[in-house]
Amino acid sequence: METIVFSLVTGIILGASFIFFKLKQRYQQKIHQLSERILYLENKEKKRLKNAEIYKNKLKSQEIQSIEPELTNHQQQIEYIKQCELSCKKPMNWEAVKYFYYLNEWIQRNQLNWYVSFEVSMGAFIRTTGKEDAELKKSAFSSYNSKRVDFLLIDNQGHPRGVIEYHGSGHYLSDDANDRMQVKKLVLKKVNVPLIEVPEQLDKQAFFKRLQGVL
Template identity: 45%
Template sequence: MEKMIILLAIGYAIGFYVRDRRAKEVVAKQAAVRQQEDERRRQYRQEHDLSDPQNQLRFIDECSLKAVPSVNREAVRVLYAIDEWIKVCQPDWRFAFEVAMGSFIKTPYAPDDQRQKRAFNSYSGKRVDFLLIDRFGNPVLVVEYNGSGHDLSGDADARMAVKRLALQKAGIPLLEIPERMGKPDIFAALSEKTVMFEAEKRTG
C-alpha cells in the first residue's frame, strides 16, 4: 500500500513537473512572439517617423514630384490687384501669400500654460491667402479670397471662423474679397480697410 502511495505521489510530481514545464514553455514562446511583434512595431515606427530627416529624404526620393501653380487662376487676379495697389498706395509695404498664421501670430510665452499651447495649435497651421506687411515686417492686413475653391471642404466655414477670431484677437484687420470682385472694387476695399486700420491705431 505504501509503495502504491509512493508511486502515485511520484507520478503526480512528474505530471506536475511536466505540466509546469510545458506551461513555462508556452509562456516563454508567447513572450518571444510579443517581443518580436514589439520589435517589428518599433522598427516600423522608426522607419516611418516623419520627424526624422533621413526618412523624409527617403520618402521624397521614392516618389515623383512636379511643380504646380501656387495660386489658383482666380486668386492670381487678386494677387496682381494687391501688388498694383501696394505700388500705388503703400509703396513701402510688401505682401506674401499662403502664409501660416503661426508665423505672424504668437501666444504669450508660458511653457506650462496648456491653454496657450491649445490656442496656438488651433490656428498655427492654418494659412491666410495674402498677408500684407509694413516696412518693418509688421502684419498690417490679411486678405482672404472667397472664390469658387473656398468651400471645397465641408469645414471651410468653421476654419474661417477660427481665422477670424485669431486675427481679431491679434489686432490684425481682415479683408474678405468675394468671388468675381473687380479690380477697382478691390482697390477701394483695400484703401478703406487701410484707412480704418490707421484711424484705429491713432485712437488707440
C-alpha cells in the same frame, strides 16, 4: 365524524398553505439569485468592454508613436522623397493670382513700402503670449498654426498690416470652410490685424475701394 372531517380538511388546507408559502419563498429566492447573476454578468461585460477600449486606445497610441519617429527622421524623409516623382505646381490658383497682382498695384498706387506674401501659416506671424498654462498655450497655437491666410500684407519692418481672404469658387467645397474662417477671424481680431474678405469675381476698382476702406 364531522369533527374528524373538519380536522382533516383543516389539516389539508394548512399543509397546502405551508407548501405554497415554501414554494413562494423558494421562487423569490431563485428570482433574487437570478437578478444578482444578471447584474454580475452585466457588470462583467461592462468591465470587459472598458478594458477592450483601453487596450484599443493603447494600441492606437503605440501605432502613432511608432509612425511619428519615422516622419521626424531626416534620413527616412529623404528615402520617402527619393521613391516619389515630384513636379512644380502653381502656388496660387488661377482665380487668386489676379488679386495678388491687384494688391501689388494698389501698394504702388498708394506709394506704400509694403509687401505681399501668400499662403502664409498664421503661426508665422502670430504667437501665443501671456501667463496662461503652457499646455493651453500650446493647444491654442496648434489651433491656429494649422490655418493659412491667402494674402498677408507686411510693412518694410516686417510687421503684419492686413490679411486678405479670397472666397473663390473652391472656397466652400470643403465642409469645414466656415468653421476654419471663424477661427481665423477670432485670431486676427485678438491681434488687431485687419481682415478683408473678397467675394468671388470682385472687380479691381471695388477691390481697391474695399482695401482703402479698411487699411
